[in-house]
Amino acid sequence: MLLLAVAAGWRMWGTVLPPTVSEGETPRQPSARPTPSVFTPAHRTLGDAVEAFFGIRPEAVQPIAFSHRVHVENDLGCTDYCHPHATEGPQAGLPSLRTCMLCHATIATEHPEIQKMTAYEERGEDVTWQRVFGFVRSAHVRFNHAPHVRADVACATCHGDVGSQTVAQRLDLTMGQCIDCHEAQQAAIECVTCHF
Amino acid sequence: MTGKTAKEISNDLLRPVLDTSWRFYAAAVLLGALVVAGLAAWGHQMSAGIGVAGINRPVFWGFYITNFVFWIGVSHAGTLISAILRLTHAPWRRPVTRAAEAITVFALMIGAMFPLIHLGRPWLAFWLFPYPSERRIWPNVRSPLVWDFFAINTYLVGSTLFLLLPLIPDLALLRDRARGWRRHVYRLCALGWAGTPHQWRRLETAMHIMAIVIIPVAVSVHTIVSFDFAMAPVPMWHSTIFGPYFVAGAIFSGIAALIVAMAVLRRALRLEAYLQLLHFESLGKLLLLMSLVWTYFVFAERLTTWYGNEPAEVAVLFAVERGPYAGLFWAMVFCNFVLPFVMLSIKRLRTITGTVVASLAVLVGMWLERFLIIVPSLTRKYLPYSWGTYQPTLVEITITAATFAAMGLLFVLFSKAFPIISIWELKEGDRRAPVVAPGLVDQSMVMADRHANP
Amino acid sequence: MPHRWGMVVDLDRCTGCEACVVACRAENNVPTVGEAEAARGRAIHWIRVERYVDGEFPDVRVKFLPVFCQHCDAAPCEPVCPTYASYHTADGLNAQVYNRCIGTRYCANACPYTVRFFNFFNPVWEKPLHLQLNPDVSVREVGVMEKCTFCVQRIKAAEIAAKAEDRPLRDGEVVPACAQACPSRALVFGDLNDPDSEASRLAGSHRATHLLGELGTQPKVFYLQREGGHDRQDREGDQ
């Protein structure tokens, strides 16, 4: 009952009350200006807010059934062509269509998934890969791949055995796992190491 | 004291519980509507952001923290007064204690809501609780807000038990009187109380220990609330006097709240025979005493600040006394000192109406006092470039009003479900010597009481 | 020996151009709240240039005072936070951990410099402004406190780069956005533990003072007092 009232307020007061950025409350304000749309609620619905709170995210659906296994079996390293930036900076990066076509212009061209890519190329579009790993915005984590690669942390330590998967499956990474590893490696565990 | 038989007492005091009048429904619906409005306002605030409240930079705390301090202050009504009166065997306490303890519990529940309401991200408030999590990081026990968490929890647990223990025999009484489904509920609540001499003695020992312990808890709670301010280097906050000053103010507003609640109960539940002029007079005298103590603290605080002439502090001092907050300040002085002093020190004015008027004024005055402690200091911090102002918004006002309604609603529901005057204690007191003199009774008299036969 | 980051502000050099303010906003994803909210005191500026006007017209002098987080050693904001969102790093930064912040705003009350800013609403960068966001810095959401970090992202990046090359950090390798943008070089950032750094050299000047030093907060920001104008006589001896 009480929760219902709060939920109702969540939905309705926005329409009953003046907009959240209200005008005309202090004399110094400029008059006759439209309310700036600088702010929105952090979540559109209560459901979104609850999902964000519990960290519920939809599974990433990839446009192409990319097989990591096939590529790893053909001795392609993670950072060789597809995620090269992992050795250089924060983001590992996702391959562009051009990277794929370097090989697939000639390899396995008759495979239906590869033909999808050819179709993309013909339309002049890039593949809209969905990001699988990543921190929720409210975690405020600034993860940098490069120092981890330099410290010889294997990709699979965090990403799991992607080499045996088709499209990558998300693992739930927790702060506890980061800390355990950082402590074992005697890396910094100060908050600002990652959160800034 | 009441000149009534045990049976009459039971009948009178159980009547409001067993019979339900339309007034109860009217009050419950009206107050409930306000509470729902407040909850909706809170929901809106969580959805849109805390910015729908009037707080800004540099006034980061406003109405919500004012309400927090005010309600925690009111909570000292009860347990502290009731515990002191019990320990001093003040015979006139008997019809008063339960109402006082109920005020404590409800005011604490409401007051403890405000630190949550005022949070920017209230859904993460559980981080104040030291629980094992994979993050391995626990609350910072150096923070006065964490002290608050511990102090308020201790006080809430203590005062709730202090209210419930002496309720058990009355629940047994209700178990025997009530009919239908309520009988089963009361039967469960009464925990199978039999009323053997053994149990009575245990209850008395337990209440005695609780009464002793609850006093240092209550003192510490409001001291810690004052530390929320005193720990920060903000002009006029960073003060060593704040602990006792806040405790005195808390007892002051607590007595006022108790008098108002008693007056309402007396009218609404027709308890004129139990809540007599004597009770209002005795509490009125206590109120007068606390008014003087409070005035002393205010004077001492403001004199030392003025004499010290520290620029940042004096800026706040004069902003309050003759600046934008002067109106509120002098209203506070009138409500907390002038009016109660006149109404309570002149015997002819110290009637029931007189004490109630004084108490209402004190409640207003003490709310203003909390506001004037919190806001003006924040508007005038050290660097004049960042001075600011504060204006409450509709959301804050709605939530504030809703908490007063919530207090009323909880009180109405409580007095509906349980006898608001402790029946067994009243009977026990009636059977002992009819001591009419108000005030504190000395030990020899109490002993005489105990051995006197009916 | 850990670093001890500090900043020196030469008030004689500050012209009040506010380039630092603009640079800081761009670097640190500082939200713009709009006129209405700014009028209600909700504007966010991690660095601000306070203007104080001295004297009667026509003999008027304007003093500029850039104020930002002083990264106090004995910071009043840190111990009051119930969740450790505000704490002191080993290299002397006054850290603000956004994800730990539950929005009590206690730190902002305790800060005597009023340099802590609160997100009263959820900030939004309308398209295409979202493209200007710095990916190295978090975008803070509603209910979270924020403040000057001494551009901790630049410190971290420089540290990582230095470690990759297995060498110590050089003086001047880390430059916060405000210092980088300052045309008159009034802002000098550096390691106060390194006696040869420019910052620690300037911090030893006889002109160096702290803002509200009497409060005992032990700031790591030093203000070099003005020597122009009426104070001209004590110019001798300055380096």
Place this chain on the structure above:
Amino acid sequence: MRTRKAVRNVIYGICADDDAAASVVEELRALDVDARRIVVQSSEPLEIRDLAVPHGSGAMPWVAALGGLIGAVAGFTLAAGTQQLWPLSTGAMPIVTLRTNLIITYEMTLLGVIVATVLCFLVTARLPRWRMPLDDPEISEGAVLVGVLSPPQDRAHDIERALREGGGAARIVTCGPEDWG
């Protein structure tokens, strides 16, 4: 909830006030009835304190003190442990700040006392007890019940006489196990 206890039956009388109850108890003692079998129930504390089984003030203050001690240790350990669990420096304070930890210790001490007192009360007063005790509506009207649990069959008559004559119990009730519930 409805399990029957070994009590076979009970004889009790309803006395008008505690004086009457006191003299009934005297009579019963004179009859050499086991003090543990005598029950007295009232709806308010009785003036005459030594009815039925005598008890001192009991161990409650000591239990309360023990609770306080446990609370103090728990409070200090919690506070200092929390600080050392993830040592973060704030405001140039030491990692373990004794002064602030005293506050937590203090609150936990008092919480320990309160909880221990209430637990001790519940245990020694044998609450909660889901089986109803002897339940006579007249108790809540102010009367005092005096009874004997499982009276020896051969002496039931004597006991009834004692109840009636001692202080003039107004009403004598004899109930078997089926009346308990």
